[in-house]
Amino acid sequence: DGGITQSPKYLFRKEGQNVTLSCEQNLNHDAMYWYRQDPGQGLRLIYYSQIVNDFQKGDIAEGYSVSREKKESFPLTVTSAQKNPTAFYLCASSIDGLAGGVGTDTQYFGPGTRLTVL
Amino acid sequence: AQSVAQPEDQVNVAEGNPLTVKCTYSVSGNPYLFWYVQYPNRGLQFLLKYITGDNLVKGSYGFEAEFNKSQTSFHLKKPSALVSDSALYFCAVRDTYGQNFVFGPGTRLSVLP
Numbered sequence: 001d002g003g004i005t006q007s008p009k010y011l012f013r014k015e016g017q018n019v020t021l022s023c024e025q026n027l028n029h030d031a032m033y034w035y036r037q038d039p040g041q042g043l044r045l046i047y048y049s050q051i052v053n054d055f056q057k058g059d060i061a062e063g064y065s066v067s068r069e070k071k072e073s074f075p076l077t078v079t080s081a082q083k084n085p086t087a088f089y090l091c092a093s094s095i096d097g098l099a100g101g102v103g104t105d106t107q108y109f110g111p112g113t114r115l116t117v118l
Numbered sequence: 119a120q121s122v123a124q125p126e127d128q129v130n131v132a133e134g135n136p137l138t139v140k141c142t143y144s145v146s147g148n149p150y151l152f153w154y155v156q157y158p159n160r161g162l163q164f165l166l167k168y169i170t171g172d173n174l175v176k177g178s179y180g181f182e183a184e185f186n187k188s189q190t191s192f193h194l195k196k197p198s199a200l201v202s203d204s205a206l207y208f209c210a211v212r213d214t215y216g217q218n219f220v221f222g223p224g225t226r227l228s229v230l231p
Contacts, residue, residue: 004161033218042122042208042221043162058218090161106152107219109161 003027004110006091011115013078013085021076021113023091032074033092033107036060043090049074050096078115089113120145122211122222130228131199139194139225141209151192152210152219153183162208168192179203199229 004025013019025032031050035043045058049068063082068074074093078085092107121144131137143149150169154162166177173185183194194207209222 006161035221040127040223042223043219045218048218088159092162106164106167108164109154111161112159114159 004091004093004108006089006110006113008113009111011113013115013117015117016080018077018079019115021078021089021091021115023074023076023110024072025074025091025093025108025110026072027093027095027108028071029093029095029108030071031094031096031105032068033094034058034064034066034074034076035090035092037088037090037112046076046089085115086117087115089115120211120213120220122209122220124207124209124222124225126225127223128226128228130230133201133229133231134198137196137199137203137227137229139207139209139227141192141194141222142190143192143209143211144190145211145213147213149190149192150212151183151185152212153177153181153192153194154208154210156206156208156224158205165194199227201229201231203227204229 007022033048034046044060046064047066049055055066055068065077090112091110094105094107096105123142152167153165156162165181166175168175168185176182181196206224208224210219212219
């Protein structure tokens with residue numbers, strides 16, 4: 001998990017509240033990603049960012065929002081519009097960005113945040 | 119579109135025996151293939167990847183994987199399993215046209231003492 005931190009480790013939310021999950025990396029990576037993991041399923045991509053001030057929707061972006069104001073940081077907000085937000089959220093980063101990664105770069109993952117809606 | 123299949127939800131193997139975790143893929147261009155391991159309540163840890171070259175790739179903790187283009191497979195192997203290898207294993211693929219990884223559903227490996 002070295003180089004990528006996520007906080008908090010556990011998060012509880014009441015229905016109707018927005019919550020923000022933190023992801024910070026000190027690897028000088030251009031690209032950052034947010035995934036959601038549910039029991040028995042693989043990882044599903046929520047949002048990704050290849051460069052500062054730019055981000056793209058992944059496969060399940062509805063009910064989520066992100067920002068990328070700094071290279072090191074890629075916070076994820078889970079909004080009240082997300083119908084089933086209880087899950088394990090994983091942040092990742094990789095070297096490639098708009099400079100031209102062709103898919104060979106490894107993604108490195110943070111330790112994850114477990115979000116539970118009460 | 120890219121896709122990854124891990125046909126076994128669960129693999130059980132006795133300690134000291136060889137293990138195989140299977141992965142097959144579908145991509146449009148050349149595949150870039152990855153294996154990750156996840157321990158309970160932790161993030162994913164990178165094990166190894168195939169980009170080009172030798173079809174047998176060696177990675178962390180004694181794991182290796184064999185790329186087979188004709189069978190579109192990238193099975194993970196280890197000659198002698200340890201109890202500490204028990205975890206959830208994910209195969210992932212990326213191609214020259216795709217922006218992102220596609221992960222398989224995961225295979226839970228249990229190594230029995």
